[in-house]
Amino acid sequence: MSDKYDVIVIGSGPAGYVAAIRAAQLGLKTACIEKWKDGKGKGVNGGTCLNVGCIPSKALLDSSEKYHEAEVSFSKHGISTGKLAIDVPAMIERKNKVVEQMSGGIGGLFQANKVTSLFGTGKLLAGKKVEYTNNDGKTETLEAENVILASGSVPVNIGVAPVDNDVIVDSTGALEFTEVPKRLGVIGAGVIGLELGSVWKRLGSEVVLLEAMDNFLAIMDQQIAKESFKIFGKQGLDIRLSCRVTGSEVKGKGKKKEVTVTFTDKDGNEQQETFDKLIVCVGRKPFTEGLLSEDSGVNLDERGFIYVNDLCSTDAPGVWAVGDVVRGPMLAHKGSEEGVMVAERIAGQKPLVNYDIIPNVIYTHPEVASVGKTEEQLKAEGEPYEVGTFPFLAIGRAVAADQPEGMVKMIAHAETDRILGCHIVGPSASDLIQEVAIAMEFGASAEDIGMTVFGHPTFSEAVKEAALAVAGHAIHMPNRKRKK
Template sequence: MAETYDVVIIGGGPGGYNCAIRAGQLGLKTVCIEDRGVLGGTCLNVGCIPSKALLHASELYATAQNEFEAMGIKTGKLEIDLDKMMAQKTEAVDGLTKGIEFLFKKNKVDYIKGRGKILGKGKVEVKGLDGKTQTLDTKNIVIATGSEPTNLPGIEIDEERVVTNTGALSLTSIPKRLVLIGAGVIGLEMGSVWARLGSEVTVVEYLDRIMPGADADVAKEAQKIFKKQGLNFRLGMKVTGVEKLKSKLKLSMEPAAGGDSETLDADVVIVAIGRKPYTEGLGLEAVGGTTDKRGVVQTTDGHFKVADGVWAVGDCIHGPMLAHKAEDDGVAVAELIASKAGHVNYELVPSVVYTKPEMAWVGQTEEQLKEAGVDYVKSKFPFMANSRARTNHETDGFVKMLADKKTDKILGVHMVGVGVGELIAEVCVAMEFGAASEDIARTCHAHPTLSEAVRQAAMGIEGWTMQM
C-alpha cells in the first residue's frame, strides 16, 4: 500500500525547500521533488548565489586595480584567473546545496530527484531521473516550480554566445564586447561583473530608463554612476534580432518610438528581459487549477490556495519574483497546512541590486505616492556627508525616506550606496511595526557607521538633519 504524505512539494528552490524544512519542523510527513538533480533552484544554482560570488570577486579585482593606490597600497601586476574564479563560485554553490540536503535529513524530509505532475486530488506522479515512475498519495500538494528566463522572439539562445543568466555565469573567457538586452536587476549585475573584468559593455533597454521598478531618483543616480564605471546605455531601443556570424554577433535594434534601424557588434549577448513562471505540464487542470496567459498560477484566496489541498508559492504566483519572498511564501504555507497563522506582507518585501554601489528599497516609490495622491514629506541624505563613507572612499549615493505628512508613518525608503543591501533591513523591521520617521531619528546609531545615513534621512523628515 502506498505511503501517504502530509505534504508533497513540487520544486526544490527557495520556496520549496523552505516549505519542506518548516513542514518537517512542524511534524508533517513531507517529501520534496526536484528535477534539476540538486536542490536550491535557480537562486542557488544559476542565480542569486553564483552571481554574488562573481560580483564579489570582480569587485575585489576592480578595487585593487582602481582604488588601492590612492589609499597608499602598492601592488604588482594584477591578473585574472577566470577558471579559478569560476571554481570558487562553484565551490560556494556546492556547499550550500549540500547544506539543504543536510537540513532535509535533520528535519526528516524525504527528497526525490525527478519531475512531479499532479494527477488529481491528493495524487502526484513522479518521473524519477533514474527512469522510474511512482505515484505519491498526499493530503497537501505545494507547487513551488519557480520561474525561467523570458525569451525574446526571434532570438535563439544557445547558452554559449547568446545566453541567459545561466550562460552568463559560466562563460569560459572574458568577452571583448558584451551586449546586455535589458537594464533590470539581472542585466545590471551581469554587466557589472564583466565590465570589471575588462569587457566593453553596452546595455540595450526598451524603456527610456533603467530599473523600471525602482524609484526614479535611485535609477537616475545609479545610471550616472554606472556610466562612470564604463557601462554604455542605449535606452528606448527595441532589439529586433541577433545574427550569428563566425567571428561575431550582430545585434539589430531600432528606436522603440520608431525610427531607423542600427546594429551593434558583440562577442556575447546576454538576454535579461525578465522571468516567467515555470508552470507548464504540472497537471493543474486535474484539480481545477488554472494559470493566466503569463503562466502565473491563479489562487482562490488571493494568496496561496489553488484548490482544496493544493497550494502554490514563490515565482509561480503573483508578487515580486524574489528568492526571499519565495522563502517566506514557503514558510507561510507550511504553517497554514499545520493550522497555524502563516502570512507574508508583500508591501514590505525589500529589493536589492548587488552592483557597486548597491541599490535597495522597500515600500512605495515617490512616483507611486504622487499617482495615489498621498500627501508626503521627502528627505534625502547623501553618503558624501557620512563619516564612515568618507573614510572608506565610498561616497556615491544617498538614502531617501518618504513619510506621511500627517502621521509621519514611513511609506518608503530608497537607497543607493555601498552596503545598502544590509542597511535596508533596519527599515524593513521599522516599517513592519508601523514606525514613524521619528522612531528611527530618535534611535541611537553607532558612530561612525553607514547606518547613520538612514538615521540622518529620518531626521530630515522633520528638518533637523545634522551633516557630518
C-alpha cells in the same frame, strides 16, 4: 506503489525547500521533489536561485569587485601590487564550489528535519496525488493531504535573439564564460542585466546594455534610479534606453564568432552593434511545463502564473503554490516567506505575508535597494507625504571607505509621519534597507528612526539622517527650506 505524506512539495528552490523544512518542523510527514541536476547528472537541491541565480551571481560579483578594487582603488590606500591578471576558470570554479556547498547544506537540513528528498519530476494529478518520476525514469504515484507547488521560473527567450548557449546566452550561460569578452552586449538593463553586466565590466569588458523601456529601472523610485544611472555611467556601463532589438546574426567560427545586433534607438533610427558575447535577460516567466494534469483542478491566470488567493491557496482544495510561479515580485525571500506561511497554515496556524514590506535589491556596486512605496506611487495615489534625503558623501565612514557615492531617500506620511518607503543607492544598501523594513513592520515613524541612537562611524547613519531630514532636522547637511 503508493506512499502517503502530509505534505509533498514540488520544487526545492527558496520557496520550496523552506516550505518543506517548516512543514517537517511542525510535525508533518514531508517530501520534496526536485528535478535539478548538476553537471555530473546528480540531483541537487536549491533550484534556480542557488544553482544558476542569486548565489552564483553574487559569488562572481564579489570576485569581480575584488579585482576591480585591486586594479583601481588599492593605490589610493597606499597599496601597490604587481601586474594584475584574472584567471576566469579559477573564478568560475570558486563559484561552483560555493554553489556545491550551499546545495549540500540544504540536503543536510532535509536530513536533520526528516524531510524525504526525492530527485526527479513531480506532476500534480487530481485528488492531491503526485506522479513522481525519478531520475532513472521509474514512475510511482504519491499521495498527500497537501501539495505545495514551488516550480519557480525560467528566463524569457526572444525570437530576435535566440539563445544558442555559445555566443548568445541567457542569465545561466553568462555565469559560465571561460574568458572575459572584449565586447559584451546585454539585452535588458533590469536587475539581472545590471548585475551580470557589472561582473564583466569590472573584469575588462566593454559593456553595452540595450533597454527597451524609456525609464531606467522603472520599478524603482525615479530619483534613486536617476542617481544610479549616473553612477553606473561613470563606471563605464553604456546603458542605452528606448532601444528595441529587432534582430541578431551570428557570424564566424570558433573563437572568432561574433554577433551583430540590430536595434532601433530612441529616435527611431536603425542601429547595429557587434559583440563577442550577447546576454539576453528580458525577464523571467513561471515554469509550469509538465507540472499539472488537465484534471488537477489548478488554474493559471492570463500571464501563465498559477492562480492563488492571498493565502497562496489554489483553486484545488489542499493544493498551494508559492514563489516565482505565483503573482507578486519574483524574489527569493518573498517565496521563502510564502513557503513558511503555507506550511504553518497547513499546521493550523494563521500567519500572513506582509506584501507591502518586501525589500528589493540590485547587487551592483554600489547596491540599489528599496522597500515600501516609491514617490511616484504615492503621487499617483494622492497620498500626502514628506521626503528626506541624505548623501553618503556626508557620511564619515563612507568617505573613509572610499564609497561616498549614492544617497538614502526616506518617505513618510505628511500627517502621521509613518514611514511609507525608503530607497537607497550606496554602500551596503541591501543591509541598510532591512533596518527600515523592520521599522516599517512595527509601524515606525521617521521621527522614531531619527530618535534612535546609531553607532558612529557607520554607513547606517545615512538612514538616520535621511529620517531626520523628513522634518528638516538633518544635522550633517543643510536642510531644504520647507513650505510654510
